[in-house]
């Protein structure tokens with residue numbers, strides 16, 4: 001290397017210092033000053049890690065005085081360069097001595113970096129190219145947003161998520177039965193919307209007791225960091241913004257908080273959101289004269305927020321009218337009149353029958369064919385029917401025809417687009433539920449309390465139902481004494497409970513009772529009398545206390561044996577690690593009973609569930625137990641028509657529960673009538689609304705296909721190799737922990753100071769879904785993991801790998817022959833709603849030229865070529881490039897030309913794809929909107945707008961050189 005004072009050089013390892021100037025040469029040492037950063041460096045001249053900067057004709061350069069010019073000629077005087085050219089601002093001819101080159105010159109373009117000797121390692125170029133290709137594949141994947149969740153692949157959930165998650169501003173009611181995974185479905189939908197850029201700001205509103213559980217599920221399962229907003233958090237946030245809700249993008253808060261704090265509600269309504277999620281939406285009670293405050297709060301938000309997901313397992317819990325009102329809240333145009341809605345529900349049965357006929361194998365009977373023709377009168381479906389009944393047709397053809405018809409049918413009829421509901425009936429693998437009832441004697445203390453109460457109120461009958469909760473009756477009778485919990489001394493249910501717990505010491509037991517005070521007294525009694533470890537969970541506890549209690553109960557060793565919950569406190573919680581549930585009293589609404597049992601009867605329950613009901617004999621408790629068990633079989637099976645039954649029989653039931661005499665005949669008659677009516681309703685639901693919903697919500701073969709696609713994508717071994725190489729390039733260390741797990745942590749060689757998704761103390765990851773699911777602390781590594789996404793962004797956002805040199809050892813070619821490999825990217829940008837990358841993902845275009853400009857791109861693939869290449873050290877690489885500059889320039893121009901030629905083809909293909917896809921979807925929705933008012937007009941309008949404007953964005957696509965590799969032939 002030869003240095004002269006005034007020459008400009010750049011550091012190979014610290015290019016961020018800017019351009020350096022040789023300021024001193026003494027003995028074997030040279031000193032460079034980097035004015036942009038004010039740093040000096042001393043190097044031994046023989047092996048200084050620096051490269052001389054010499055620009056070429058045609059390059060643009062700028063001066064220390066900030067004007068720029070294009071070079072037309074170079075002159076060398078005393079080993080210093082003088083650049084000649086034309087100034088851009090004045091158009092005057094000008095000359096610039098290299099001393100006066102801008103100190104801040106950066107070499108961002110691959111060719112500038114290459115010629116400035118900023119040459120990257122061999123493997124960085126390879127990783128960069130592979131990253132571009134993988135990103136291209138990912139951007140258009142139909143599985144986008146569905147792969148990253150740390151969840152078991154459960155067909156009905158993934159199907160619903162894939163149906164809803166890709167919609168623009170989805171508005172749906174998710175109403176799977178208790179414990180089938182609505183939270184997971186919502187998580188998958190949110191995840192897809194965020195990943196696709198369809199939503200940025202999401203607000204989740206849940207009951208108090210579920211805030212932390214949601215927070216954890218969103219984080220652990222989907223890597224989505226929601227922030228919990230309560231009053232303290234809002235006050236804290238004032239430091240950063242006037243409206244606290246604008247300080248975070250993903251916010252979770254409780255419905256009660258919004259209901260109670262008017263100001264917070266106003267603020268939340270003012271902040272803009274893309275998606276609103278409301279859990280346990282059955283609390284949104286509505287009737288025309290008297291909508292609840294909860295309903296009004298959510299209604300107001302739902303009017304302003306484009307996307308809305310409502311979740312409830314028991315949509316009819318507060319009556320069918322409230323159910324209708326929630327649908328109206330989602331789509332007021334479609335659900336405008338309750339009477340019309342009821343009328344419509346009556347017509348689901350023939351549709352369900354026709355759908356069932358299509359699902360059943362074999363020929364379609366004439367009757368079913370006629371029914372289908374009638375139901376789909378606006379389509380000519382005869383060819384499809386013929387195909388199904390054609391003996392010559394293959395099974396595959398028949399299946400496809402059936403699916404097509406089924407899709408038409410489901411699309412056109414019912415509430416399918418707004419409402420999803422799966423029931424246990426349709427999903428295999430749920431454990432059994434077994435009831436054990438324990439008759440106990442009514443203690444004299446309760447008898448006396450009841451008598452006194454009746455005497456005081458001058459009523460000898462009609463108060464018997466107070467024996468449903470005799471402990472309360474007893475306390476009223478005793479007055480508010482310190483001893484108000486003393487009922488536990490006489491109540492035989494407590495003795496029974498203690499015996500049961502002692503006999504089942506190794507078993508976790510969940511007890512649910514109606515009231516918080518009862519729960520506290522029970523826990524106190526078992527602890528003080530027998531030292532049994534128990535904990536409570538009720539609505540008056542703080543969030544933190546509840547979560548602590550839940551964790552204490554979940555703990556294996558030294559954890560609580562008994563968890564005593566009040567009704568409201570336990571809603572939505574996950575306790576499926578227990579298999580024994582004690583119902584200390586019974587609610588009168590079957591939906592509430594189902595919510596209780598649903599704490600255990602949920603996905604993840606591995607054992608049969610034991611339901612224990614201790615009850616006081618010959619009291620209303622016994623009558624209610626019998627009604628549930630014999631009339632509805634509600635303990636051992638879910639009871640889908642429960643609320644409707646309660647509406648019909650509630651009054652009779654309550655009269656019986658309140659009457660003084662046991663009235664066995666009336667009870668028997670009620671049970672008989674209930675059972676008969678229940679069978680009828682079930683059959684009707686099975687055949688009509690529920691069947692239709694089920695067929696539509698479970699996804700059938702489509703769901704199964706989705707799972708298979710995810711599984712096969714996960715088993716792609718290239719993904720593991722690629723991602724590990726990517727981590728390597730960033731400087732992330734990987735330690736094999738065995739058992740399918742790796743520990744990742746930052747190394748000192750990281751190319752960025754920190755990286756999103758990698759905590760300071762590292763993290764444990766696995767590529768195996770089952771391993772991830774079996775351990776809380778292990779993260780599932782997938783395309784969608786934030787760490788992988790940040791690595792991709794880091795690599796592609798940085799210069800790393802954009803310029804490279806390699807040797808091709810091949811004796812068949814003359815030494816010194818040269819190849820140029822240019823990687824270009826075609827891309828465009830558009831607002832997120834266009835999801836433009838579905839049609840035009842950032843598309844890598846690889847051009848490989850021989851020394852004469854011959855195009856080898858199609859003949860010689862990247863991997864095949866790459867395997868024959870080897871690395872060159874950086875100094876040699878810089879020298880080789882410098883020596884070959886004259887050859888490289890025309891090749892670069894040729895590569896550019898070829899890439900430009902491909903641009904128009906790529907854009908035309910993208911445009912076709914976009915039109916085909918959007919036109920088909922639009923045509924389908926337009927046809928549907930004529931027969932099914934579930935299609936929202938705003939949805940149609942948005943879609944038309946997207947189709948009409950997407951092409952403008954596609955036509956603006958550009959091709960840009962991303963990276964370059966020069967390959968030289970050598971023989972040794």
Ligand SMILES: Nc1ncnc2c1ncn2[C@@H]1O[C@H](COP(=O)(O)OP(=O)(O)OP(=O)(O)O)[C@@H](O)[C@H]1O
Pocket residue numbers: 150151152153154157176177178179180181182183184185312313571572573574598602603604
């Ligand atoms: N795909 C899945 N993979 C792993 N766990 C799951 C999956 N789906 C559901 N679970 C678990 O099953 C339980 C029930 O799921 P979730 O809470 O989403 O049900 P839900 O329908 O919202 O229940 P509820 O009606 O009580 O609110 C939870 O513990 C959840 O973590």
